[in-house]
Amino acid sequence: MNVMIPIRPNVLRMQPYSPGKPIDEVKRELGLDRVVKLASNENPFGPSPKAIAAVKTAAEKMHIYPDGAAYDLKSALSRHLGIPATNLMVGNGSDELIHMIGLILMGEESDEMIMGDPSFSRYDPAAQLSPSRLIKVPLDAEYRHDLTAMAKATTENTKLIWIANPNNPTGTIVRKPEFDQFLKDIPENVVVVLDEAYFEFADGVADFPNSRDYVLDGKNVIGLRTFSKAYGLAGIRLGYGFGPDEIIDAINRVREPFNVNCLAQLAGIAALEDEEHVRKTVENNRRGIQFLAGAFEKLGAKPCESFANFIYADLGRPARPVFQALLERGVITRPGDVLGNPNCLRVSVGTEEEMQIFVEQLEIVMNAAVTN
Numbered sequence: 001m002n003v004m005i006p007i008r009p010n011v012l013r014m015q016p017y018s019p020g021k022p023i024d025e026v027k028r029e030l031g032l033d034r035v036v037k038l039a040s041n042e043n044p045f046g047p048s049p050k051a052i053a054a055v056k057t058a059a060e061k062m063h064i065y066p067d068g069a070a071y072d073l074k075s076a077l078s079r080h081l082g083i084p085a086t087n088l089m090v091g092n093g094s095d096e097l098i099h100m101i102g103l104i105l106m107g108e109e110s111d112e113m114i115m116g117d118p119s120f121s122r123y124d125p126a127a128q129l130s131p132s133r134l135i136k137v138p139l140d141a142e143y144r145h146d147l148t149a150m151a152k153a154t155t156e157n158t159k160l161i162w163i164a165n166p167n168n169p170t171g172t173i174v175r176k177p178e179f180d181q182f183l184k185d186i187p188e189n190v191v192v193v194l195d196e197a198y199f200e201f202a203d204g205v206a207d208f209p210n211s212r213d214y215v216l217d218g219k220n221v222i223g224l225r226t227f228s229k230a231y232g233l234a235g236i237r238l239g240y241g242f243g244p245d246e247i248i249d250a251i252n253r254v255r256e257p258f259n260v261n262c263l264a265q266l267a268g269i270a271a272l273e274d275e276e277h278v279r280k281t282v283e284n285n286r287r288g289i290q291f292l293a294g295a296f297e298k299l300g301a302k303p304c305e306s307f308a309n310f311i312y313a314d315l316g317r318p319a320r321p322v323f324q325a326l327l328e329r330g331v332i333t334r335p336g337d338v339l340g341n342p343n344c345l346r347v348s349v350g351t352e353e354e355m356q357i358f359v360e361q362l363e364i365v366m367n368a369a370v371t372n
């Protein structure tokens with residue numbers, strides 16, 4: 001029977017998320033024994049052993065609802081960041097916080113939201129859940145956010161602007177002088193999100209505009225971070241953010257009562273304590289980015305300057321066949337056609353061995369493509 005189901009038109013303009021392929025699926029479909037996944041910017045060293053131990057202990061208490069206010073986790077984050085706990089929010093991954101920021105700010109048909117193109121695909125639904133307008137501003141020639149063009153695109157209807165810094169999928173950053181100018185160029189009431197999912201990899205880079213400083217300075221800025229990348233907790237889903245009181249208050253009104261589960265809360269606290277694990281991860285990443293950039297350049301590709309745990313390279317030809325050939329050889333990457341640039345390939349930093357395998361296979365695939 002064909003019944004008319006009244007799905008909201010806004011929902012029908014949204015696209016389901018297209019994730020990186022899971023290892024088991026690739027093994028099954030292609031009959032491969034060894035598969036290396038460099039597609040989702042995960043931590044190649046896994047979680048901190050301290051987080052694993054915390055989760056094992058917490059598992060015994062999982063019949064009890066978690067602390068809905070996440071008091072201990074927020075206290076630990078507050079100490080870690082030097083930000084009052086009352087200005088913090090935590091979510092089931094920063095994905096959830098992105099979703100809720102859209103819910104609290106976007107509503108009317110006239111409301112406008114601005115983001116870079118390409119940038120993180122989960123920003124789109126923040127506007128699409130309501131009838132509001134989504135405006136995408138192309139990145140500049142170096143695949144960086146074009147803050148001048150984004151400021152020009154801002155109108156009196158603009159409610160929300162997203163800047164992933166470092167940007168996903170390109171790994172590029174905006175610097176402090178240009179960001180300060182940007183804040184001067186836009187109306188004060190526009191909320192600017194600095195999504196710093198890859199913060200730990202960019203921390204310490206000269207002129208990196210740390211969202212924390214802007215929040216403490218009382219600017220209309222939200223900082224977003226995650227435990228999924230440098231902390232290696234992608235599977236347990238834990239993200240956090242900080243911002244003005246009004247934003248935190250609004251998030252608390254719309255969020256589900258127990259949005260961060262008890263295992264995630266304790267894993268996060270333990271992971272924060274393991275600074276050595278993050279240091280090791282960041283150090284491996286620095287070497288990995290250099291190695292991958294060098295390998296791409298040797299093959300005539302143009303890698304973006306990356307400050308994240310992945311690299312985005314323009315292959316100078318459609319990347320989909322290269323992605324497919326790599327997949328058949330047991331290496332999962334991400335093709336740029338789903339990310340915004342059909343000639344680009346995104347690859348995450350892995351262990352030394354994983355990256356060696358990737359580069360060997362890439363050389364074979366790229367050189368075969370030239371010969372054919």
Ligand SMILES: Cc1ncc(COP(=O)(O)O)c(C=O)c1O
Pocket residue numbers: 041092093094095096120164167168195197225226227228234237238239
């Ligand atoms: C820029 C950016 N923001 C947010 C996220 C979401 O992270 P989480 O795993 O915390 O939901 C990602 C994940 O890839 C990302 O790249």
